[in-house]
Amino acid sequence: MDESFEVSVYFFAEGFPSVAGITELLGVPPTSGWDENDRDPKPFLPNFQAENSYWELLGPKPTADGSLTAYLEALLMMLEPKKNIIKELSIKYQAGILCSCFFPDTCPSFKLNSNVLQRCGELNLSLEFDLKCIRPDYDAEEGYYSRNHINEDSIGSYLDKENLEEEFPF
Numbered sequence: 116m117d118e119s120f121e122v123s124v125y126f127f128a129e130g131f132p133s134v135a136g137i138t139e140l141l142g143v144p145p146t147s148g149w150d151e152n153d154r155d156p157k158p159f160l161p162n163f164q165a166e167n168s169y170w171e172l173l174g175p176k177p178t179a180d181g182s183l184t185a186y187l188e189a190l191l192m193m194l195e196p197k198k199n200i201i202k203e204l205s206i207k208y209q210a211g212i213l214c215s216c217f218f219p220d221t222c223p224s225f226k227l228n229s230n231v232l233q234r235c236g237e238l239n240l241s242l243e244f245d246l247k248c249i250r251p252d253y254d255a256e257e258g259y260y261s262r263n264h265i266n267e268d269s270i271g272s273y274l275d276k277e278n279l280e281e282e283f284p285f
Contacts (some may be wrong), residue, residue: 116235120218121198121217122181122182122183122186122214122215122216123173123174123186123214123218124173124174124183124186124187124189124190124212124213124214124215125146125171125172125173125174125190125212125214125215126157126171126172126174126190126194126210126211126240127169127170127171127172127203127210127211127212127213128170128203128205128208128210129167129168129169129170129208129209129210130167130168130208130209131168131170131208132168133168134148134149134168134169134170137204138170140200140204141172141189141197141200142197143172145170145171145172146171146172146173147169147171148168148169148170148171149168149169149208152203155237160207165193171213172193174186174187174189174190174193175189175190175193176187176189177189177261180273183214183216183223183225183226184226184227184228184231186214187212187214187227187235188231191210191231191234191235191238194234194238194240195234195238196233196270198238201238201239201240202238202239205238205239205240205241208237209241210239210240210241211240211241211242211243212235212241212242212243213239213243213244213245214242214243214244214245215245216244216245216246216247217247217249218247218248218249227242246269248251
């Protein structure tokens with residue numbers, strides 16, 4: 116199994132009354148956060164108006180390897196001393212861990228060991244995954260994959276070439 120990919124792991128809480136309140140409870144400022152109805156809280160989304168309050172803390176880079184498990188363990192070590200507060204947040208509002216992974220190609224794989232899953236469960240945290248496969252033929256400027264990556268080998272022989280444009284209109 117290849118675990119050579121970029122990872123970011125975040126603790127998040129949403130749906131609470133104020134960012135300041137969560138910051139005070141946890142004793143650490145968020146990496147990112149906004150209150151309900153804030154305008155433009157995301158610099159990359161102009162004219163965005165928040166529907167819910169949101170508080171996010173980026174986990175530290177692990178000192179061990181760069182695996183997803185190592186990133187989760189580093190974040191859990193930060194959260195576990197505040198176990199009771201984290202559990203209260205997850206029961207009263209919504210709280211969890213977001214794992215954002217950028218893979219160098221399609222068909223990615225990763226594993227989470229049972230210890231990490233148990234520790235997330237003890238904090239009553241959901242796990243969410245935002246998985247992105249960034250292939251060499253991805254054109255960031257155009258925002259799509261080039262047509263040359265679609266062939267029988269990549270999508271299977273069940274489609275004939277005449278139907279490719281109908282099935283994959285990009």
